[in-house]
Structures are given as C-alpha cells and as structure tokens.
Amino acid sequence: MKFDLLAKDNHSNARAGLIYTDHGVIETPIFMPVGTAGTVKGVHQRELENDIKAQIILGNTYHLYLRPGLEVIREAGGLHKFNGWNHPLLTDSGGYQVYSLADNRKIKEEGVAFRSHIDGSKHIFTPESAIDIQRVIGADIIMAFDECTPYPCDYKYARKSIEMTHRWLKRCCDQFDSGEGLYGYSQTLFPIVQGSVYKDLRIRSAEAIASFGREGNAIGGLSVGEPAELMYEMTGYVTEILPWEKPRYLMGVGTPANILECIALGVDMFDCVMPTRNARNGMLFTRNGIINIRNEKWKKDFSPIDEESEIYADLHYSKSYLRHLMINKELLGAQIATIHNLYFYLWLVKEARKKISEGTFNQWKNEMVPKVSARL
Amino acid sequence: MKFDLLAKDNHSNARAGLIYTDHGVIETPIFMPVGTAGTVKGVHQRELENDIKAQIILGNTYHLYLRPGLEVIREAGGLHKFNGWNHPLLTDSGGYQVYSLADNRKIKEEGVAFRSHIDGSKHIFTPESAIDIQRVIGADIIMAFDECTPYPCDYKYARKSIEMTHRWLKRCCDQFDSGEGLYGYSQTLFPIVQGSVYKDLRIRSAEAIASFGREGNAIGGLSVGEPAELMYEMTGYVTEILPWEKPRYLMGVGTPANILECIALGVDMFDCVMPTRNARNGMLFTRNGIINIRNEKWKKDFSPIDEESEIYADLHYSKSYLRHLMINKELLGAQIATIHNLYFYLWLVKEARKKISEGTFNQWKNEMVPKVSARL
Numbered sequence: 201m202k203f204d205l206l207a208k209d210n211h212s213n214a215r216a217g218l219i220y221t222d223h224g225v226i227e228t229p230i231f232m233p234v235g236t237a238g239t240v241k242g243v244h245q246r247e248l249e250n251d252i253k254a255q256i257i258l259g260n261t262y263h264l265y266l267r268p269g270l271e272v273i274r275e276a277g278g279l280h281k282f283n284g285w286n287h288p289l290l291t292d293s294g295g296y297q298v299y300s301l302a303d304n305r306k307i308k309e310e311g312v313a314f315r316s317h318i319d320g321s322k323h324i325f326t327p328e329s330a331i332d333i334q335r336v337i338g339a340d341i342i343m344a345f346d347e348c349t350p351y352p353c354d355y356k357y358a359r360k361s362i363e364m365t366h367r368w369l370k371r372c373c374d375q376f377d378s379g380e381g382l383y384g385y386s387q388t389l390f391p392i393v394q395g396s397v398y399k400d401l402r403i404r405s406a407e408a409i410a411s412f413g414r415e416g417n418a419i420g421g422l423s424v425g426e427p428a429e430l431m432y433e434m435t436g437y438v439t440e441i442l443p444w445e446k447p448r449y450l451m452g453v454g455t456p457a458n459i460l461e462c463i464a465l466g467v468d469m470f471d472c473v474m475p476t477r478n479a480r481n482g483m484l485f486t487r488n489g490i491i492n493i494r495n496e497k498w499k500k501d502f503s504p505i506d507e508e509s510e511i512y513a514d515l516h517y518s519k520s521y522l523r524h525l526m527i528n529k530e531l532l533g534a535q536i537a538t539i540h541n542l543y544f545y546l547w548l549v550k551e552a553r554k555k556i557s558e559g560t561f562n563q564w565k566n567e568m569v570p571k572v573s574a575r576l
Numbered sequence: 577m578k579f580d581l582l583a584k585d586n587h588s589n590a591r592a593g594l595i596y597t598d599h600g601v602i603e604t605p606i607f608m609p610v611g612t613a614g615t616v617k618g619v620h621q622r623e624l625e626n627d628i629k630a631q632i633i634l635g636n637t638y639h640l641y642l643r644p645g646l647e648v649i650r651e652a653g654g655l656h657k658f659n660g661w662n663h664p665l666l667t668d669s670g671g672y673q674v675y676s677l678a679d680n681r682k683i684k685e686e687g688v689a690f691r692s693h694i695d696g697s698k699h700i701f702t703p704e705s706a707i708d709i710q711r712v713i714g715a716d717i718i719m720a721f722d723e724c725t726p727y728p729c730d731y732k733y734a735r736k737s738i739e740m741t742h743r744w745l746k747r748c749c750d751q752f753d754s755g756e757g758l759y760g761y762s763q764t765l766f767p768i769v770q771g772s773v774y775k776d777l778r779i780r781s782a783e784a785i786a787s788f789g790r791e792g793n794a795i796g797g798l799s800v801g802e803p804a805e806l807m808y809e810m811t812g813y814v815t816e817i818l819p820w821e822k823p824r825y826l827m828g829v830g831t832p833a834n835i836l837e838c839i840a841l842g843v844d845m846f847d848c849v850m851p852t853r854n855a856r857n858g859m860l861f862t863r864n865g866i867i868n869i870r871n872e873k874w875k876k877d878f879s880p881i882d883e884e885s886e887i888y889a890d891l892h893y894s895k896s897y898l899r900h901l902m903i904n905k906e907l908l909g910a911q912i913a914t915i916h917n918l919y920f921y922l923w924l925v926k927e928a929r930k931k932i933s934e935g936t937f938n939q940w941k942n943e944m945v946p947k948v949s950a951r952l
Contacts, residue, residue, distance in 0.1 A: 238900065242907040246888060268875070268900040275876050276896060282878075284892050499644070500651050502658075512622060516660050520652060524614065524644040531618040531907060 201341070201388040201415045203447050209555075211562035213439060213466035216553045219416075219447055221340040222385035223280065223288045226255045228447060228468040229552055231459065231545045232290060234476060237263045238283040241476055242535040243542070245284050251511045252542040253550075256288035256340075258471050261333055262297030265323075266316050270336045278338030278383045290471075291339040292451070293330045293372075293392075296348050296420075307347060309364065327371035331379075331389070338383050343418065344372040346392045351425040358396035362405045365394050373412060390449060392420040393438050397430050406441035417442045418449040419467070423458070432461055439466035456485055456548055456572040460565045463552050470549070475541035480534045482526040485544050489574035491519075493537065498523045505540055509547075513539040548572075577717070577764040577791045579823050585931075587938035589815060589842035592929045595792075595823055597716040598761035599656065599664045602631045604823060604844040605928055607835065607921045608666060610852060613639045614659040617852055618911040619918070621660050627887045628918040629926075632664035632716075634847050637709055638673030641699075642692050646712045654714030654759045666847075667715040668827070669706045669748075672724050672796075683723060685740065703747035707755075707765070714759050719794065720748040722768045727801040734772035738781045741770050749788060766825060768796040769814050773806050782817035793818045794825040795843070799834070808837055815842035832861055832924055832948040836941045839928050846925070851917035856910045858902040861920050865950035867895075869913065874899045881916055885923075889915040924948075 202220040209215070219226040233240045233248065235257045240248060248254040259279055268282075276282035279289055295312070298305055302314035311326030325333075330345035346365040349358050369391045376389045391409045395401030409417055419438050422431045435450060442448050449469035450462050459470050475485060484491040486506055491498070498519040505522055506514035513536045525533030548568075555561040578596040585591070595602040609616045609624065611633045616624060624630040635655055644658075652658035655665055671688070674681055678690035687702030701709075706721035722741040725734050745767045752765045767785045771777030785793055795814050798807045811826060818824050825845035826838050835846050851861060860867040862882055867874070874895040881898055882890035889912045901909030924944075931937040 237904050237906060238897070239906050239908045242911070244889075244908065244911065245892065267904055268896070272876060272896060272900070276878050276894070282894070282897055282900075284894075284897065500648060502652050513620070516621065518652070518658070518660075520644070520648060521614070521658055521660065524648070524658075528613050528643055530613060530615050531910060532615045532620065534907060535618070535620065535911070 201386065203416065203445065205445065207557045209464075209561040210559060212464035212565070214463045214552070214556050214561045214565075215466060215468065216556040217447065217468060221288045223286065223340050224255070226288055227550070227553060229463045229549045230255055230469055231549045232256045232258050232469065232471040233542050234258045234260075234471055234473050235283070235285070236260045237267060238279060240538070240542070241480070242531070242538045247539055248285070249287070251513065251539055253546050254287070254542065256290060257285060259289060259291045259337060259339060260297055261291050261294035261330065261337060262301065264291070264337055265294060265333050266318055270333060273338075274336050274382070278336075280338065288341070289339040290341040291334050291337050291343065293343040293345040294325050294333065295330070295345050296452075298325055299348055299350075309367075311345075327368040328375040331372055331375040335379060335382055335387070338381065338387070340385070340387060341416065342387055342389055344369050344389060344391045346394055346420060348421050348424070349394060349396045351397065353396040355398055358394075358398055358401055362394045362401055362408075365392070366405070366408045369409070369412060373414070388415045390414060390416045390418045392418045392451070393442070394421045395434070396421060397426050397434055399434070399437055402434050402437045403441060406438040410442055416447040416449060418451055420451045422450065423453045423472070428458060428461075431458070432465065435462050435467065436465050456545070457569045459545075459548065460552065460569055460572070463549070464562060464565055475545045476538050479537035479541045482533070482537065484537060485541050485572065486576070487544070487547075487568075488571060489576040490572075491576045493519060493523050494526050505536070506544075509540070509543065511539065511543050514543070577762065579792065579821065581821065583933045585840070585937040586935060588840035588941070590839045590928070590932045590937045590941075591842060591844065592932040593823065593844060597664045599662065599716050600631070602664055603926070603929060605839045605925045606631055606845055607925045608632050608634050608845065608847040609918050610634045610636075610847055610849050611659070611661070612636045613643060614655060616914070616918070617856070618907070618914045623915055624661070625663070627889065627915055629922050630663070630918065632666060633661060635665060635667045635713060635715060636673055637667050637670035637706065637713060638677065640667070640713055641670060641709050642694055646709060649714075650712050650758070654712075656714065664717070665715040666717040667710050667713050667719065669719040669721040670701050670709065671706070671721050672828075674701055675724055675726075685743075687721075703744040704751040707748055707751040711755060711758055711763070714757065714763070716761070716763060717792065718763055718765055720745050720765060720767045722770055722796060724797050724800070725770060725772045727773065729772040731774055734770075734774055734777055738770050738777055738784075741768070742781070742784045745785070745788060749790070764791045766790060766792045766794045768794045768827070769818070770797045771810070772797060773802050773810055775810070775813055778810050778813045779817060782814040786818055790822075792823040792825060794827055796827045798826065799829045799848070804834060804837075807834070808841065811838050811843065812841050832921070833945045835921075835924065836928065836945055836948070839925070840938060840941055851921045852914050855913035855917045858909070858913065860913060861917050861948065862952070863920070863944075864947060865952040867952045869895060869899050870902050881912070882920075885916070885919065887915065887919050890919070
C-alpha cells in the first residue's frame with residue numbers, strides 16, 4: 201500500500217490523497233459502504249461500481265467467519281473472488297461485532313470467548329486468530345484486534361483497556377509480519393487508537409499506535425453514543441498525533457455532517473451503516489437535508505427522488521413511488537433508497553476532495569453542515 | 577390493440593404473433609412478470625428492460641386500489657408514469673385477490689364486498705367499479721371482473737358461477753365501451769373463461785366469452801390446485817373454441833413445463849408468481865432443471881449461477897455466493913435469483929417462439945419438458 205498526499209486545505213486539516221492497493225486506487229477522503237456479510241444489502245456489485253461509484257467496501261470479519269465460513273472463502277480464493285467485488289476491500293477485525301452482537305462474551309488477556317448470535321456455537325478470537333482470519337478473507341486493508349469500549353466508560357476501565365489493546369496490537373503485528381497474503385496480492389494492517397472520551401488516554405493511545413509505524417492508522421471507539429462535539433474533540437487530539445503522511449480512518453462515522461467535520465480534522469477514510477441501514481427505514485440523505493420518505497408529505501410528490509443527482513435510481517423514480525414502496529415494505533424501496541444514500545455519501549466526499557484541491561473546503565464545509573443536517 | 581399471427585407450428589397448436597399496444601409491441605408467446613403492487617419484487621425497472629427483457633408486466637388491481645390508492649395513481653398520470661415502466665402493462669380485475677386474500681368476502685349478484693387484508697376497511701368491487709379502477713390504473717390490457725372458482729369446486733356451484741361471470745362480463749363490457757382511457761392511449765378489455773374442471777362448462781363458457789367479440793380472451797380458474805393433466809385438458813377444450821385470430825391468455829400458469837405444454841395448446845400469454853416468489857425461497861429454474869440453491873450441494877460450487885446465460889446476474893455471481901446470500905436472508909440473494917428466474921422464463925418463451933417460426937416447436941417442447949422439470 202502507498203499513500204500520496206496531493207493537497208491540504210489552508211483553513212483546516214483536511215487533505216486530499218490517493219491510496220494505492222493491488223486492487224486499485226482510492227481517492228481520499230473516501231466513504232466506504234459497509235458490506236457486512238460480503239454484500240452491501242440490496243445493491244448489486246455493478247451498481248456499487250457504476251452508480252454509487254464506490255472505491256472500497258467493507259466486510260465484517262465476525263459475520264464472514266460465521267457464514268459462509270473460512271473454508272468456503274479460502275476455496276473461493278478470498279472475498280474478492282467470492283463476492284465478485286474486484287476493487288479494494290477492508291475488513292474490520294471482528295472485535296466490534298463480538299462486543300455488540302455475540303452472546304456470553306468473555307474478554308481476557310488471551311482474547312475474547314463468545315457464542316455465535318446465529319446458533320450459539322462457542323468461538324474464541326485472539327489477536328493472532330483475527331489476523332489469520334483476515335488473511336483468509338483477503339481484504340486489502342485489515343484491522344488490528346482491539347477492545348472497543350462502550351460509552352459511557354469508566355476512566356479506569358478505559359485506561360486498562362488501551363493498555364491491553366496496545367499489547368494485543370503487538371501480537372497482531374507479530375502475527376501479520378511473520379506471514380503473508382494467501383492470494384498473491386498485498387495486505388496491510390491498520391492499528392486502532394482507543395481511549396474512550398478521555399483526552400489523556402486518547403493522546404497516549406495515539407502515540408502508542410503511531411509508534412508501531414504501520415502504513416495507515418485508525419481511530420476506534422467513537423460514534424458509540426457520545427455527543428458529536430466530544431467525538432470531534434477526541435478525533436482532533438488524535439489526528440494531531442497520527443503521522444501526517446499516512447491515511448487516517450475514523451471507524452463507524454457517521455452522519456454527513458460528522459463526516460465533513462472530521463474531514464476538516466484530517467480524517468481520510470470513513471465507514472458507517474447509517475446510509476444503508478437508515479435507507480431501509482426510509483431515511484434519505486440529500487445535499488439539501490434529510491427526508492423521511494414515509495411521511496405523508498411525499499405522498500403526491502411526483503418529482504424525481506433527487507433532481508440534482510445523475511444516477512438512474514434518483515432520476516427514474518419519484519418520491520411518491522418510493523414512498524409507496526416503503527409503506528408496502530417492497531424490496532425495491534430498500535434498494536432504491538440504499539443506492540440513493542450511498543451515491544450521496546460518495547458524492548459528498550468527492551465534492552469535499554474537490555474543494556480541498558481548490559482551497560475552498562472549509563468555507564464550503566461550513567455552508568454544507570447545516571444544510572445536510574436539516575430535516576426536509 | 578392489434579394482433580398479428582406470424583407463424584403456426586405444424587405438429588401442435590402453438591403460434592407466434594405480435595400484439596401491438598400504444599406502449600409497444602409484444603412478441604408472443606410471452607411470459608408477463610408479476611408486479612403486484614406496481615413493482616416486480618426486488619427488480620429495478622431497467623433490469624426488467626435490459627436484463628430480463630420483459631415486454632409486458634402485470635399489476636394487481638386489488639393491491640394498487642388499496643395502496644397507493646386511486647387518487648395517487650390518477651394524479652401521477654396512471655401506473656406507467658407512477659412506477660416508471662414505459663412499456664405495456666396488464667392489470668387483473670382484482671377478483672382473484674379478493675377471493676384469495678381479502679377477509680369476510682361476500683359474493684352477490686351486484687359484486688363482491690370484502691375487507692382489506694391490510695387494515696380491515698370495507699370495500700365493494702362490482703363489474704363496473706373494476707373497470708373504472710382499471711381505467712384509473714391505466715394498463716394497456718385490462719381484465720373483466722369474474723368469479724374465480726377454487727379447486728375442487730362442486731359442479732352445480734361452478735355452473736351457477738359461470739352464468740354470473742357471463743352476466744358480469746356484459747356489465748364490464750357496457751361500462752368499458754361507454755367510457756375511454758384517461759391518459760390519451762388505448763386500453764383493451766379481455767374477458768375470462770371459467771368453468772372449473774368441467775368440460776361442458778368450459779366449452780359453454782368459452783363459447784359465451786368468444787361471442788362478446790373482444791380483442792383478446794383469457795382463461796382463468798386453472799392452476800388453482802388441480803392436476804396438471806386436468807389443466808391441459810381444460811385449456812385444450814377452450815383454445816379449440818376461442819377465436820384463432822385473437823390472443824389467448826392463460827392466467828396464473830405456471831411451471832416452465834406448464835408453459836411449454838400450454839403454448840402447444842395455442843396459448844399466447846402467461847403470468848405467474850412462481851419465478852419471482854420461488855426465487856425468494858432459493859428455487860432457480862434453468863434449462864437443465866430446477867436448483868434449490870440452499871442445498872449443501874452448492875456450498876462450494878464457484879461456477880457462475882448459469883453459464884449458458886448472457887446476463888450479469890447469472891455470469892457475475894457464483895452458486896456458492898448466491899447460496900450464502902440466501903442462507904443469510906440477504907436482500908441481494910432474492911434480487912439475483914429473481915432476475916435469474918425471470919430471465920429464464922423470458923428466454924424460454926422467446927426460444928419457443930423461435931422454434932415455432934422454424935417449424936420445430938413440438939419436438940423441441942417434448943425434449944425440453946422433462947429437462948426443465950428435473951431436480952438438479
């Protein structure tokens with residue numbers, strides 16, 4: 201992996217760059233659609249490419265490990281081959297899902313024991329096994345196995361937790377560096393800064409993580425329920441420390457406004473289930489604000505879903521029709537809304553990138569944040 | 577509407593023709609995907625056009641009347657405008673759904689009173705209102721309001737029922753002929769032959785229906801649970817009577833084998849929920865037989881879903897991946913399987929049409945019937 205920084209905004213820490221992987225180049229800042237079980241729900245791979253113009257998508261290690269399982273993915277030749285997405289992929293380490301989804305989880309120094317939320321079967325994830333599993337899945341960017349603390353989190357617990365996360369990171373790096381990819385292309389490992397909402401812990405963790413000298417770095421444990429201002433504050437402390445010349449990935453963030461604010465803080469990569477999950481409930485993000493398409497207000501609005509868009513789903517279908525599909529729980533409603541939201545998220549980061557290059561990012565960001573946050 | 581008969585098979589009653597409507601030409605024999613509530617579940621309109629190559633789709637009057645309701649459809653300018661399908665459309669009369677879905681239905685000479693399966697609200701469909709509703713929906717081909725008898729059905733009940741269906745047809749025709757389409761293009765009304773599985777009733781009904789001299793005719797009340805042989809027998813009696821020079825539509829049929837056998841009997845148009853509904857449960861129809869993609873057998877089959885196909889969904893995704901999506905109840909699984917099945921159904925009738933023109937239909941049909949019925 202290689203990262204080229206191309207431009208920096210004069211009035212914020214926003215940057216524009218290029219990440220080179222063996223599966224293609226990623227323009228940053230970038231939003232990565234979440235493809236939990238190897239599929240972005242309701243979206244064909246060619247729609248991701250041609251309509252949404254996704255450059256990299258996520259897979260979840262926890263889900264893929266349970267289903268279809270490593271044997272199938274290995275025999276398929278990795279996740280790219282299995283799901284037919286021949287562009288960059290990133291996998292999380294499975295940690296977050298173990299904490300949020302699995303049953304009976306027990307965190308020890310060795311790793312985390314848990315029961316599958318699907319069939320109750322017993323499993324253990326360790327830093328080493330999380331790396332091994334991600335070798336099999338074969339994403340271009342893989343994540344360290346960490347503990348993601350909840351919000352709120354006791355200071356003492358958070359301090360102990362980052363110490364373990366740092367020890368786990370050492371084990372992840374040793375495991376990663378002693379092996380190699382299974383399918384003939386490179387993988388890279390990103391470590392994750394934790395530290396809850398405590399400034400000193402965030403700084404300490406960022407310094408520890410930076411000292412590992414990996415090719416990119418991530419910020420975890422935010423957007424877990426804390427106020428947005430606290431998230432921005434923590435992100436700001438961390439981006440000040442994480443090396444300038446490497447990509448920074450803020451995990452699980454967020455709303456369009458969150459993304460713009462965090463681009464301004466120097467973040468390059470984002471992922472979040474919000475555009476996909478909320479789409480399935482009828483929430484549309486647009487450059488003029490947020491639409492709940494189920495509202496009576498749209499019942500007879502026969503205008504296109506988004507006249508300012510350029511894609512089929514936005515131009516071909518009307519708000520009235522999409523509302524009808526949503527009220528009827530029709531599959532096509534979830535499909536259209538998901539494509540719309542992901543296209544908008546990708547448009548937003550592309551536009552941010554353009555503004556950074558033009559030197560007008562910060563002003564544009566300050567205009568856009570209230571606009572994209574309004575309720576229409 | 578105009579119907580041109582282009583070719584007739586020498587060894588069966590199969591025919592190839594063209595139906596001209598104001599929304600385009602339909603090549604017969606044709607299969608019509610079912611778009612119950614104004615959407616073919618899980619399929620974008622452009623996928624219907626470009627991948628599946630559908631030429632006409634169905635809407636269900638009962639569903640559309642309840643949701644989004646006539647006011648919305650009228651203000652949209654009809655269903656074509658509402659759902660963005662700018663090709664031929666056919667609507668059933670609502671009768672079948674009233675009998676199969678609605679609660680507390682009471683059939684009287686005047687019409688049918690029922691309660692909505694959605695909210696329990698009270699409604700009445702009469703022959704006149706069924707025509708008026710279909711004027712508002714604005715399909716190119718609309719259906720008469722009939723009574724669809726169940727199977728089995730008492731002879732006496734079936735006899736009384738066709739008499740009422742014929743009286744209702746008179747009222748439908750009077751209502752239809754005294755009005756006109758609301759949106760500037762032509763609509764045509766097809767009457768429906770009933771008579772359960774009784775030869776004399778089927779013949780009597782077919783003669784009565786033919787005497788109305790409409791532009792096309794339909795056969796209803798079959799594929800409701802009776803053995804396939806009985807369905808073929810009844811269809812054969814009816815196609816002998818229905819006028820040669822007009823299209824014949826066999827409602828709600830069927831499996832690939834059913835369709836081939838009924839093309840041989842002189843049927844031109846088909847619709848059925850089977851390719852769409854069964855797709856959502858993981859059943860794939862192929863030219864080599866029927867696949868249950870959920871079976872363990874396909875777990876590590878990384879070959880394309882259908883190598884003999886020419887469309888993206890069949891060639892881009894593997895059986896193993898589709899199985900994974902189905903087992904995980906992922907939306908994309910239903911989407912892929914639905915596109916596959918509908919493409920196959922449209923391929924099948926197109927191939928039948930070609931064979932009819934080449935004069936080899938009957939032999940090909942006899943080879944295909946066991947093949948498409950096999951379990952893989």
